Amino acid sequence: MHAYRTHTCGALRLADAGSNVRLSGWIHRKRDHGGLMFIDLRDNYGLTQLVLSPDTPGFAIAERARAESVIRVDGEVLARAPEALNPNLPTGEVEIRVTGLAVLSEAAELPVPVFGEPDYPEDLRLKYRFLDLRRESLHKNILLRSQVISSLRRRMIDQGFTEFQTPILTASSPEGARDFLVPSRLYPGEFYALPQAPQQFKQLLMVSGFDRYFQIAPCFRDEDTRADRSPGEFYQLDMEMSFVTQEDVFGAIEPVMRGVFQEFANGRRVTEEAFPRIPYRDSVRKYGSDKPDLRNPLEMQDVSEHFRGGGFGVFARILEADKAEVWAIPAPGGGSRAFCDRMNDWAKGEGQPGLAYIFWRDGEEGGAGPVAKNLGPERTEALRQQLGLKAGDAVFFAAGQPDAFYKFAGLARTRVGTDLNLVDVDQFKFCWIVDFPMFEWNEDEKKVDFSHNPFSMPQGEMDALLNKDPLDILAYQYDIVCNGVELSSGAIRNHLPDIMLKAFEIAGYGPEVVEDKFGGMLNAFRYGAPPHGGIAPGVDRIVMLLAGVSTIRDVIAFPLNQQARDLLMSAPAPVTDRQLKELHIRIAPPIKA
Secondary structure, three states: OOOOOOOOOOOOOHHOOEEEEEEEEEEEEEEEEEEEEEEEEEEEEEEEEEEOOOOOOOHHHHHHOOOOOEEEEEEEEEEEEHHOOOOOOOOOOEEEEEEEEEEEOOOOOOOOOOOOOOOOOOOOOOOOHHHOOHHHHHHHHHHHHHHHHHHHHHHHHHHEEEOOOOOOOOOOOOOEEEEOEEEEEOOOOOOOOOOOOHHHHHHHHHOOOOOOOEEEEEEEEEEOEEEEEEEEEEEEEEEEEEEEHHHHHHHHHEEEEEEHHHHHHOOOOEEOOOOEEHHHHHHHHHHHOOOOOOOOOOOOEEEEHHHOOOOOOOHHHHOOOOOOOEEEEOOOOOOOOOHHHHHHHHHHOOOOOOOOOOEEEOOOOEEEEEHHHHHHHHHHHHHHHHHHOOOOOOOEEEEEHHHHHHHHHHHHHHHHHOOOOOOOOOEOOOEEEEEEEEEEEOOOOOOOEEOEEEEEEOHHHHHHHOOOHHHHHOEEEEEEEOOOOEEEEEEEEEEHHHHHHHHHHOOOOHHHHHHHHHHHHHHHHHHOOHHHHHHEHHHHHHHHHHHHHHHHHOOOOOOOOOOOOOOOEOOOOOOOOOHHOOOOOOOOOOOOO
8 A cells, every 4th residue: 555645535436435545634624523533634626524432443642633634544445424515515325434543744733724714814824924825815816827837838839929937137128117136146237137028039039030928937027016016026828920910919819718718617708709809998988997807888978968058067167178078987876875975985985075876767767966957857858868877777977187086087987887787797808908108198208108018019110100190000909808807908019210210219218328238139120120019917816817806916825915025935135245256236225214
């Protein structure tokens, strides 16, 4: 017999009844039932119930052993009595009558429990992550992550992509987030950087003639944490293709995303048809966001004309300003003063003065509320008809310069949809956001700057850069969004040196800056570069959505905490003077203000 096990704790079934087996695992839970002791034995694969009586060899040892001690048992597989079946457990038709037991590793008193799903501080969970990872839900999430990565890799290979590895030690980039720097021992005062993404290398692979590249790429950014972003490092499905248009990239990645979500959706629906293409400006105006949650059916509309010169003086005065607008957020089923007052209170909690509204009740065709009273029945009715609302419905308003209020309007749309149970949560709904502006106005520096990815091809190429207002130029840039989560940004790349130099010139960067910072890639483009494009969906966010959790730390085995510290390994930490001397580094403590 094997030294530790003939079967795993998730393997035994009714057909195994009568067999003599050996199992090893952790004591998940112990229960004493009138002289009989029941132990749930757990390993990576599942649970098996053990039964011990006082005359079982090792009974006294089992009584003393704490939860999470590692034991080995020998025993006979028995069919459970009908009243003792556990339909929620794959092994629930059988149990093991123990004939021998040995403790392989005694557990000390636990600093955090493993059984159940207790709510205890995250920093304590991260300090004892090896215990936290034993919990059923988190353990399943990490296994799911591995399965998702395997599925992504298989689907990319089936699409004709080849996996490559790109460098981890590279050069610092002036764009994007802060780099993690690595000092060079051999070259005093010089530093490598950990890659924020394999962007330049994957483009260089296209220049090298490899055509279809992918990798499950580690990326490193020294930035603050968010619920959907891990500080320090993250992983993405990085891919690039040669001789492609934007639609070719969509055609390659959509089956991968759809397939992996369908594989792990656990009954939830996944967008079957081609993912909708939504221009960036339309997305902002309809949903108040460039990452809209399309499970929410609400779409905002411009209703400025109903208020221009009208009786509701607040909005009429706002509309006298150049480019000012009034947007409507429909609320089907929200036609009560109580709901409107709750939304108004919510808006105040978001730092707004309030949230104007109209609601309709049976017998009040002119609408109810202060806005309707001042606007008048004719304009109120025209507004109702534009929005397709009826008695029992409401509408909320945001007014001013759209650039200033659209994000709040988007939050209001989300709040209305959620509170009125309009969001169909039993699905994964994808879309593409396309036609991002190439440039934007940087108010702080009073200059035109890149709005997204500086290496994207402008729509219209050189002609657009020479003859259009920079703020009107669109780029071949796109995001893939699922359920309001941005999974990735991508672009058709600017592979022509003269267009790249002109684009950077418009953003205020001279050719010497481009040559200095991106000379390797720019020089490669001078020797024949194919048109190419790609995208890099975030693996962590994909798994987060599939696992149904709200924080990315619940799908990463050993994450940093919200202060970017590894509490398990105590990093970052000081190093010795000898190490610093080898790296030619002297610590300069921050100057206190």
